[in-house]
Each structure stands twice: as C-alpha cells, then as structure tokens.
Amino acid sequence: MVRKKKTLIELKDVWKTYYLGDNILDVLKGVNVQINEGEFVVITGPSGSGKSTMMNQVGILDTPSKGTIFLEGIDISTLGESQLAQLRGKKIGFVFQQFNLISTLTALENVILPTIFQNMPEEERSERAKKLLTRVGLGDRMDHRPNELSGGQQQRVAIARALINNPEIILADEPTGNLDSTSGEQVMKMLADLHTKEKKTIILVTHDVNLVKYSEKSIFIKDGVITKVKSNHFKH
Amino acid sequence: MIKDYFKISWEEIKRRRTRTWLTLIGIFIGVAAIVSLITLGQGLENAITAQFDALGKDKIFVMPEGGMWGMGSSEQLTEDDLELINDVGGVKLATGMGYSYARYEFNDLVHYGFLSGISTDPEERALVGEAQTWDVGEGRMLRSGDKYKVLLGYEFTRTDLFEKRLELGDKILLHGKSFKVVGFLEKIGSPPDDQAGIIPLETYEDLFNTGGALGFIIAQSQAGEDPLLVAEEMEKDLRKSHDVNEGEEDFSVQTPEQFAESFNIILDIVQIVLIGIAGISLLVGGIGIMNTMYTSVLERTKEIGVMKAIGAKNSHVMYLFLVESGLYGLGGGLIGALIGIGFAKLTELAFVLAVGPAFLSIEINWLLVLGTLLFSFLIGCLSGIAPARRASKLNPVDSLRYE
Numbered sequence: 001m002v003r004k005k006k007t008l009i010e011l012k013d014v015w016k017t018y019y020l021g022d023n024i025l026d027v028l029k030g031v032n033v034q035i036n037e038g039e040f041v042v043i044t045g046p047s048g049s050g051k052s053t054m055m056n057q058v059g060i061l062d063t064p065s066k067g068t069i070f071l072e073g074i075d076i077s078t079l080g081e082s083q084l085a086q087l088r089g090k091k092i093g094f095v096f097q098q099f100n101l102i103s104t105l106t107a108l109e110n111v112i113l114p115t116i117f118q119n120m121p122e123e124e125r126s127e128r129a130k131k132l133l134t135r136v137g138l139g140d141r142m143d144h145r146p147n148e149l150s151g152g153q154q155q156r157v158a159i160a161r162a163l164i165n166n167p168e169i170i171l172a173d174e175p176t177g178n179l180d181s182t183s184g185e186q187v188m189k190m191l192a193d194l195h196t197k198e199k200k201t202i203i204l205v206t207h208d209v210n211l212v213k214y215s216e217k218s219i220f221i222k223d224g225v226i227t228k229v230k231s232n233h234f235k236h
Numbered sequence: 237m238i239k240d241y242f243k244i245s246w247e248e249i250k251r252r253r254t255r256t257w258l259t260l261i262g263i264f265i266g267v268a269a270i271v272s273l274i275t276l277g278q279g280l281e282n283a284i285t286a287q288f289d290a291l292g293k294d295k296i297f298v299m300p301e302g303g304m305w306g307m308g309s310s311e312q313l314t315e316d317d318l319e320l321i322n323d324v325g326g327v328k329l330a331t332g333m334g335y336s337y338a339r340y341e342f343n344d345l346v347h348y349g350f351l352s353g354i355s356t357d358p359e360e361r362a363l364v365g366e367a368q369t370w371d372v373g374e375g376r377m378l379r380s381g382d383k384y385k386v387l388l389g390y391e392f393t394r395t396d397l398f399e400k401r402l403e404l405g406d407k408i409l410l411h412g413k414s415f416k417v418v419g420f421l422e423k424i425g426s427p428p429d430d431q432a433g434i435i436p437l438e439t440y441e442d443l444f445n446t447g448g449a450l451g452f453i454i455a456q457s458q459a460g461e462d463p464l465l466v467a468e469e470m471e472k473d474l475r476k477s478h479d480v481n482e483g484e485e486d487f488s489v490q491t492p493e494q495f496a497e498s499f500n501i502i503l504d505i506v507q508i509v510l511i512g513i514a515g516i517s518l519l520v521g522g523i524g525i526m527n528t529m530y531t532s533v534l535e536r537t538k539e540i541g542v543m544k545a546i547g548a549k550n551s552h553v554m555y556l557f558l559v560e561s562g563l564y565g566l567g568g569g570l571i572g573a574l575i576g577i578g579f580a581k582l583t584e585l586a587f588v589l590a591v592g593p594a595f596l597s598i599e600i601n602w603l604l605v606l607g608t609l610l611f612s613f614l615i616g617c618l619s620g621i622a623p624a625r626r627a628s629k630l631n632p633v634d635s636l637r638y639e
Contacts, residue, residue: 061545062633082549089547100542100636104247116240117547161546 263568353440565616
C-alpha cells in the first residue's frame, strides 16, 4: 500500500491583488497548489508571471488578498506575526538569488544567525554551523566575510544557513541566477542531494526551464494563473 | 540573545567609522561637560568642607551682618559683645579679632594684603591660631608685651612680593608704621592668607583707629556641648543685647558647618544650572543618534527582510536596533566620562600649580561614572525607539526587493 504523502503547504484559491492608485493589479488569480512532503517542486514561468509573488505566498513571507494558505494543515491567517516568523524560521529554509548574506558577519556567524531567533543554545549552534559549513565544502572559510568569498561559495554558505534549523522545506528563489555554470551545477547537486538523501522538500522558483529536469513536479505559471502541473520522472 | 545583538550591532557600528564618530561626538561632548561639572563641583565642595572642617567643629564665628570677616559692613561688634559671648552657657573661651586690608612696604616696594589684629593672651591667641590654621614656620608667635611686632605669612619668605625675602628682625612698614618681624607662618595654601600679616589687637586698634570695635569674634564651645546649640543661645543673647528681632539681626553667628553649607548651597545651584545647559547638548546628541539610526534602518532594509525571512520576529528586529542605538549612547558616555574626568583632573592640577591645593580636591566618583554610562545607554535606547519600531514593522517582501 502506497503511503499517502503529507501535504506540507497548500494554497487554496489564492489571489494577490495590488492597488496602484486607481489601478487594480491581480498578480495571482485563484491559484491552487499542493506541495507534499519530500517533493522536489519547480515553479517556473516567464518574467512577470507571478512566480515570485507565489514564492512569497508559499514561503509564508506574505499573506494573500483572498484565499487560504495552509502550512502543515494550519491556516496561516489564524497566526500572528510572531508565530508566523517562528514557524517560517523552523520549517522553511530560504536560498536567494542574491545570496543575501549579512556583510558584517563571517560565514560562520551568517549560518548561526537563524538559530539566534529560535533560541538555540550557543554551543549547539556553533557545532551545527561548523558541521554544515564543512559539509558544503567551506570548513576552511568559516571566518571569512561574504566579500572574501566567491559567488558560488556565498551561495553554499546560504544553503548551510538554510539548513541550520533543520527545516523540512528548502525554498530556493533562482539559486543559480547569479552563478557561473560550474557553481550553478554544484548548487543544484546539493539541492538534489538534500532531496534524495535527506528527504527534504525542495521548492525551486526559476525562470530557467532547464532546471525542471531536477524536479518530480513542475508548476507552470503565466499571468498569475497556473497553466500546467507536470509530474516528472526525475534523475539526479 | 542580548550578547548576540551586541555582537551584530558592534560589527555594524565598526563598519561605518566616520558616521559612528560623528554620532558619538554629539553624546560625548554633553557627557564630558556634565561629568566634569559634577566632578569639579564636588571637588570644590570637598575643598570648602575640608577648609571649614580644619577650623574645628567646636568653633563659632560671630560677624557683623553684611560683611565678610568684619570687612565691608557698616555694623561693628564691640568689646561688650565679646564679654556677653564669653558669658553664654557652653562657651569655653571667646576672642575678638580685627581684619582689614593694609599697605605693606619693604625694599621700596608696596604690597596690599590682609592684616589681622589678635589678642596676645596665650589662650586666646591659641584659639585664633587653631581657628585660622596658623602654624609658625620660622621665629615665634606674638606674645604679651608685643606692640609693633608682626608675624608674616609664608609668601614673605619668598622674593615674589618685594624682590627679596624678609628675614626675622627686619623692619616692614604697615599702613605707614614700622613693625619688626618676629615670625613667619607655614604655608597655608591660599594666596590671600599666605600674603597676610598678624599684629597685636591693641596695636591694630591704634593703627586703624577702630575705637574698640571688633571685626569678628571667635568662640569655642566646651567639650561635650553641641556647637549648634551654643550658637543658638549666643544668637538669642546677642539679639537681646542689640535689641533686634529674629531675622533682623545686625550680626551673624555661624559654625564652620553652617559656613560650608551656605557655600555649598550656592555651588549646588550654580552647578544645577550649568548641568542643565550641558544637558541640552546631550539632548541634541540623542537626536543625532536617532538620525543615524533612521539612516541605518534605511540602508539595511534588505538585511531586515532577510532576517525576517530566516525567522526573525518583529520584536527581534526591534531589539537589535535598540541595542545598536544603546551602544552609541554607551560609547559616547564612556568617552565623555573619560574626557570629563581627565578635564577635571587637569583643572585641579592647573589650580594647584597656580594657586595652591586649598581650593580644589578632586575625587573620582565611580558611582557617577557608572550612573553616566547607564544614563547614556538609556539615552541611546530612547533615541533609537522610533527608528527601531520602523525597522520592526517593515514588510519582509518589500524589504527583500529593496535596492
């Protein structure tokens, strides 16, 4: 008997509307998405399709104008700002296109940062961060600041940071967008390994259709509407 | 968690050195002014209290009202007053003194300084000497039988006044009359006292034609008596004898403690006013911190978005920026306290070199330093509240998009 996968994130008839003066702009129009435990999902679409807006909804960084979002079955509209932040910190690890490391902190300090907001004990944080940095191949660069690291190295620090609280979900927004092809492949391999070896749920948002091959489910979005949901037989 | 915030804030402060220094200047100027004013004020109070303590707690000073040590007042004390005071219960001994400004001539040069007339009775003389902290350095004290004899202050043994020092046995003209020098006092430490002379009271009365009027009277209370109570009794009796009501006295009766207090009250008022003015500069410094923090929030908008994305609550962001602004306050406070104390110490050194040790006695008040640091940190935090709130309320999505 095939065990039914747990739905981690669900968007139910989600709309996102912006009001610009007299203009009303619907960036998301009644989007329905289910992201299940252990899936590798790619959300793709052209520029202006609404995929970034959808990423913000999926990552509970933003709230919908209409519709409901569930995180592990909890309606997030019932949660206060403080609870949402805690949940986000615990359940979702973010990897951004521009790496978004704090420039005044070292690689180690950047990786430790999310644990401060979760009140993890000091010794545990440091130990975990060092292990993660070693794992992503930066054991000898822990005391370097972002401006002393290459783009690829910075993104690997960002991945380590995303993993520090051991979240179930990794949400990556164009993670290879600012990298050369070699570094890009390295990062994609890491994400793939996280998926297959650690059963992490990976949500990758990208305009690069080539990355669809990494996913087992790809969601195509255009003009705020999901046009296609495709299952892939992925091969990492 | 607070330790982590301090670390993150410290790195951020280090990143913008010029801006940090400019922000700190606003605080440390105000703090330095306040710390130095309080330290100097306390130093003055210490010196004044020490000076009056040296007079002896059992001494009571009676002066004509309106003048200072018998000078500049139209009122006078008399031998009758002296007799009355001697009869007051609790008084062990009382003596009258004359005190005036006089012309000193020696070696064809002129010096104007104070001149005292004291009783040559050994007990009374000892009382005056105690009250005036006179110690004979060379020669001897005045004694019974001395008429045109003078005891001179320490400065007369140096060459600054008359281009050559006086020796024991020399003749000096006081107010046109020739006096023989019988002794020199040890250094007191205050120039007016070290440049003054002492002659017998009878001679003083002749010289200045006082008609028996006294500049002031020093009384000593008996052992075991409370000088304040004896002084009160004295006041009552003098009021009766002068036929004046309470509050309308033509004389004043004070203990050294009361003297010190009246000086210190005036000093405190002046200090409060000056500190108030210095406080305004501290307020301006606080506004400087607020400005710096608003700029910092704006520059770190994206960073704030990232922190929220990785799990920071609004309160985390708020505390982070509050700690940063508090650090600005604390840093300014620390530098200001050091500068303030340094300035006070330098002022003390300059005073001692120029004038003598009697007028300023600086002590570093560690409670003041601690209070200053805490207060500065508080000013910093308060200044940072509005910018920190703004940072905490930023929308993560908009912040992440900010360039």
